[in-house]
Amino acid sequence: MKRQKQRHQHNESFSVLLIPNTGGESRQFHLTRLSFRLYVGVLVFILLATAGAAAWTTYHFSRQEGVRSQLAGQEEKIEALEAQVQTLEQEKETLLARVETLQQESMAAADAESAAQDGEERAESVSEKDTSIPRRYPYTGISTVLSDYSEQQPYLSLNTNADGNVVATGDGMVVTVESDDTYAHIIEVEHNNGYKTRYLCRQEAKTQMQVGAQVQAGDILLTVLTDDTQLDYQILFEEEAIDPLTVFEAKG
Secondary structure (H helix, E strand, O other), X not given: OHHHHHHHHHOOEEEEEEXXXXXXXXXXXXXXXXXXXXXXXXXXXXXXXXXXXXXXXXXXXXXXXXXXXXXXXXXXXXXXXXXXXXXXXXXXXXXXXXXXXXXXXXXXXXXXXXXXXXXXXXXXXHHHHOOOOOOOOOEOOOOEEEEOOOOOOOOEEEEEOOOOEEEOOOOEEEEEEEOOOOOOEEEEEEOOOOEEEEEEEOOOEEEOOOXXXXXXXXXXXXXXXXXXXXXXXXXXXXXXXXXXXXXXXXXX
């Protein structure tokens, strides 16, 4: 009886009935315990494999989405950097154009300054050659300055001796030869460029020029006859008295 029971347990099987929902013929399958376990194991394996594949696919897809998102972010950054580079290039071109403009302006200003200096030098050269400007000293001998030019005394006062002469300080024409209660001799010479000179002698001297005479710088106007003869020398520019020393210094 024991052997029959064991043999009965060993031959235990399972039946699977398949009934179609279309009304067709039903089918029945008989499975042994071992076959059933094998099919169940295969089914479980397939389910686990399917679940693992689904999980891996989901993970892989999610990772790809993350990579795509990162790539999109990187592309946006690249586009932003390219826009910045383009902006910087435009600013660079603008700055280069500005620098070129400034260089041209600087060169033009330097040329203008050089031309102005050349003009001044030419003007000074012409001025120095213009002997009508009264820049010569009015006495040929040894003299001493009694008083300088001032607003109260608009002339240079000199003490002269009989060893020298009063001379024209620039080219011009004698327009006045006279005297008054203060000065024994008054001689005026009109020059070009708005200048006029006056030679005022307090003591007797010998007049060498007449009204209308053309004189050059250095021509004798008065011959001093005695020592301690006072000569007051005045320069007028456009009828305004100016310090003779400024003309001497500025014009050599």
